[in-house]
Amino acid sequence: MDKLRLGIIGIGNIGTGHTSNILEGQxxxxxxxxxxxxxxxxxxxxxxxxxDIPVFSEGEELIASxxxxxxxxxxxxxxxxxxxISAMRHGLHVLVEKPAGVYTLQVREMNEEAxxxxxxxxxxxxxxxxxxxxxxxxxxxxGGELGTLKRVSWLITDWYRTQQxxxxxxxxxxxxxxxxxxxxxxxxHNLDLWQWICGxxxxxxxxxxxxxxxxxxxxxxxxxxxxYPNGATGTFITSTGDAPGSNRFEIxxxxxxxxxxGRKLLLTELxxxxxxxxxTNKSAFAAPPSKTIEVETDGRNEQHSGVLNAFAAAILRGxxxxxxxxxxxxxxxxxxxxxxxxxxxxxxxxxxxEELYYSELMKRVKxxxxxxxxQAVFSDxxxxxxxx
Amino acid sequence: MDKLRLGIIGIGNIGTGHTSNILEGQxxxxxxxxxxxxxxxxxxxxxxxxxDIPVFSEGEELIASxxxxxxxxxxxxxxxxxxxISAMRHGLHVLVEKPAGVYTLQVREMNEEAxxxxxxxxxxxxxxxxxxxxxxxxxxxxGGELGTLKRVSWLITDWYRTQQxxxxxxxxxxxxxxxxxxxxxxxxHNLDLWQWICGxxxxxxxxxxxxxxxxxxxxxxxxxxxxYPNGATGTFITSTGDAPGSNRFEIxxxxxxxxxxGRKLLLTELxxxxxxxxxTNKSAFAAPPSKTIEVETDGRNEQHSGVLNAFAAAILRGxxxxxxxxxxxxxxxxxxxxxxxxxxxxxxxxxxxEELYYSELMKRVKxxxxxxxxQAVFSDxxxxxxxx
Numbered sequence: 001m002d003k004l005r006l007g008i009i010g011i012g013n014i015g016t017g018h019t020s021n022i023l024e025g026q027x028x029x030x031x032x033x034x035x036x037x038x039x040x041x042x043x044x045x046x047x048x049x050x051x052d053i054p055v056f057s058e059g060e061e062l063i064a065s066x067x068x069x070x071x072x073x074x075x076x077x078x079x080x081x082x083x084x085i086s087a088m089r090h091g092l093h094v095l096v097e098k099p100a101g102v103y104t105l106q107v108r109e110m111n112e113e114a115x116x117x118x119x120x121x122x123x124x125x126x127x128x129x130x131x132x133x134x135x136x137x138x139x140x141x142x143g144g145e146l147g148t149l150k151r152v153s154w155l156i157t158d159w160y161r162t163q164q165x166x167x168x169x170x171x172x173x174x175x176x177x178x179x180x181x182x183x184x185x186x187x188x189h190n191l192d193l194w195q196w197i198c199g200x201x202x203x204x205x206x207x208x209x210x211x212x213x214x215x216x217x218x219x220x221x222x223x224x225x226x227x228y229p230n231g232a233t234g235t236f237i238t239s240t241g242d243a244p245g246s247n248r249f250e251i252x253x254x255x256x257x258x259x260x261x262g263r264k265l266l267l268t269e270l271x272x273x274x275x276x277x278x279x280t281n282k283s284a285f286a287a288p289p290s291k292t293i294e295v296e297t298d299g300r301n302e303q304h305s306g307v308l309n310a311f312a313a314a315i316l317r318g319x320x321x322x323x324x325x326x327x328x329x330x331x332x333x334x335x336x337x338x339x340x341x342x343x344x345x346x347x348x349x350x351x352x353x354e355e356l357y358y359s360e361l362m363k364r365v366k367x368x369x370x371x372x373x374x375q376a377v378f379s380d381x382x383x384x385x386x387x388x
Numbered sequence: 389m390d391k392l393r394l395g396i397i398g399i400g401n402i403g404t405g406h407t408s409n410i411l412e413g414q415x416x417x418x419x420x421x422x423x424x425x426x427x428x429x430x431x432x433x434x435x436x437x438x439x440d441i442p443v444f445s446e447g448e449e450l451i452a453s454x455x456x457x458x459x460x461x462x463x464x465x466x467x468x469x470x471x472x473i474s475a476m477r478h479g480l481h482v483l484v485e486k487p488a489g490v491y492t493l494q495v496r497e498m499n500e501e502a503x504x505x506x507x508x509x510x511x512x513x514x515x516x517x518x519x520x521x522x523x524x525x526x527x528x529x530x531g532g533e534l535g536t537l538k539r540v541s542w543l544i545t546d547w548y549r550t551q552q553x554x555x556x557x558x559x560x561x562x563x564x565x566x567x568x569x570x571x572x573x574x575x576x577h578n579l580d581l582w583q584w585i586c587g588x589x590x591x592x593x594x595x596x597x598x599x600x601x602x603x604x605x606x607x608x609x610x611x612x613x614x615x616y617p618n619g620a621t622g623t624f625i626t627s628t629g630d631a632p633g634s635n636r637f638e639i640x641x642x643x644x645x646x647x648x649x650g651r652k653l654l655l656t657e658l659x660x661x662x663x664x665x666x667x668t669n670k671s672a673f674a675a676p677p678s679k680t681i682e683v684e685t686d687g688r689n690e691q692h693s694g695v696l697n698a699f700a701a702a703i704l705r706g707x708x709x710x711x712x713x714x715x716x717x718x719x720x721x722x723x724x725x726x727x728x729x730x731x732x733x734x735x736x737x738x739x740x741x742e743e744l745y746y747s748e749l750m751k752r753v754k755x756x757x758x759x760x761x762x763q764a765v766f767s768d769x770x771x772x773x774x775x776x
Binding site: 150151153155157160161162163164165168205207209212213214221223225227231233235237239241242243244246248250252257268270274275277278279281282283284285286287288290 | 538539541543545548549550551552553556593595597600601602609611613615619621623625627629630631632634636638640645656658662663665666667669670671672673674675676678
């Protein structure tokens with residue numbers, strides 16, 4: 001195999017973007033050999049771009065067609081796991097758009113299927129992991145020289161959306177269509193980066209508001225407190241109603257503070273780790289001397305094409321993925337824990353009761369504005385999806 | 389009266405600072421005519437500075453001596469209200485160091501006494517209210533053009549203290565001696581500014597850690613979520629264990645975001661209030677156009693001398709105080725609500741059960757490391773105090 005034969009399922013906003021990137025030559029190891037979308041208009045579009053490839057209306061038809069080595073799944077959230085599972089069972093490599101799914105139970109099934117197919121590549125489209133700032137941040141923290149985590153606060157409110165955005169698709173911001181709001185649609189990247197860099201919290205306590213800034217049924221305002229296994233704490237604040245929003249990711253370690261705003265990385269490193277300074281310094285009002293620098297990164301930020309190219313290289317040459325598919329459950333676990341905490345009005349420990357989460361979600365799906373979609377949630381194979 | 393005759397009760401760290409400011413000529417309307425401290429060493433110091441004034445060992449003696457028109461109370465927190473009440477009953481004007489007291493019940497008594505003496509000036513040493521940045525911030529928000537409050541987050545962790553600090557006084561960081569940790573000693577200014585600028589929250593939910601970074605029995609790490617009567621939300625995060633700490637006070641309004649870091653004030657103003665933009669804009673991914681400027685202030689930041697001079701001017705010429713004493717209960721109400729929320733492990737509404745707070749505090753006082761001090765808490769007149 002010199003080029004990966006890729007089928008794209010779902011040619012919505014993001015599926016169209018991936019298609020264009022590949023057609024523009026950004027992914028030399030990939031050839032699009034099939035596509036699927038339920039909308040005639042999107043099938044026409046892809047046919048104009050690639051007149052020689054088969055275009056299906058159902059993802060399952062594409063999967064069964066034998067025209068691809070791998071699929072890229074770009075449909076709405078609920079059908080991610082069932083389509084991925086089906087593709088794996090057909091011997092196809094799988095790259096899934098974020099989020100991995102809507103609830104951890106279904107993502108766990110997807111991961112279990114992936115475990116049964118070690119020969120297949122399984123990746124998540126966590127393109128923000130290619131951002132040099134976040135890569136460097138992870139490298140610095142994993143390196144260990146900065147000590148252990150004490151506090152993290154991520155104020156990530158620059159996800160502003162108008163009412164028109166929510167009115168632009170019947171599935172948008174509904175329990176039946178998306179299974180959540182800002183946490184499921186806008187924040188999966190942030191939640192993944194957060195756990196990728198800081199690890200998984202052990203306790204989550206969330207204050208969440210549903211339709212606070214928009215006429216929607218799901219959450220558009222979230223403030224979360226977390227505690228980590230080592231006792232460190234964190235906050236994660238997000239909204240689609242703040243203008244202008246902020247993106248400030250600040251991490252305090254024993255030996256340093258690091259501040260990332262998505263573009264710059266500022267490191268304040270202490271001359272001596274704080275706990276040692278506190279124990280040994282004999283002045284009541286002293287603080288550890290420190291030095292602040294802007295950290296240089298390699299400047300690379302390949303985003304979606306970077307994830308696609310690594311996926312192809314993994315299959316063609318055994319190189320590493322940007323994000324292993326099974327890691328998709330981590331960010332979703334935090335997301336589900338946040339919802340469960342808000343619904344129950346109390347702190348939730350991780351691991352939480354995933355059956356309880358599912359039943360609480362289904363209560364909301366049953367009364368969702370998007371009632372025509374309810375069946376989709378329960379079915380592995382008949383998901384009502386257009387593109388994301 | 390051309391100069392106010394002031395008695396200073398408690399010549400510790402802060403009382404010494406006030407004395408020095410006055411002796412250096414920063415407060416032309418004030419003459420120190422008496423002082424009190426329980427420590428011989430501090431009485432000797434003041435006698436060297438002012439050989440002609442009476443120096444007492446007890447604040448009550450100073451109050452009863454007839455040598456002053458007003459008192460400045462700079463003793464530890466618990467005896468603030470009883471000394472203030474006594475001074476008012478002796479017809480003296482009163483300026484109290486922060487915090488107003490340790491628990492709202494005792495501060496309420498102080499305020500009730502003040503209400504019975506409208507002829508007396510009663511002020512709080514909220515010197516941060518003289519800071520041009522915070523004054524300007526309040527002016528901008530009170531002005532109304534920026535709309536209503538949506539979100540506030542104050543990450544105020546630059547209160548670093550070593551273990552030596554806590555070991556430097558037996559009363560420090562004990563339930564019996566201070567009645568709390570970072571909230572009672574370091575944060576009263578921040579809590580006051582927060583309520584002064586953003587108003588009082590109606591719900592408080594706090595995650596608090598006791599002796600997390602130091603060998604102390606009280607809190608040195610606090611993360612609080614609040615909700616305001618209009619539904620706006622906020623976070624307040626503080627610690628004495630973070631190095632380097634941060635001071636970032638960010639306020640989002642309907643029509644603007646304002647960011648104060650204690651020195652600079654950045655305003656991002658929207659061309660159209662966000663709710664109107666969201667309703668009327670027909671693009672799904674648009675955000676309200678905005679402009680960011682650094683706000684000019686009058687540059688004045690008179691701090692302690694500014695509060696003292698305003699106090700003298702209030703008495704001599706009827707001018708306004710920097711902070712009316714009765715407002716001291718506001719920041720303390722938030723502080724007490726945070727402790728109560730942490731102790732009960734649940735959200736607390738304001739107003740809360742003040743008797744419950746008091747009984748929970750007293751449980752901790754009874755087993756406090758500073759057992760010799762327990763009596764002080766229950767007594768109006770025999771507070772064991774040195775200086776702050």
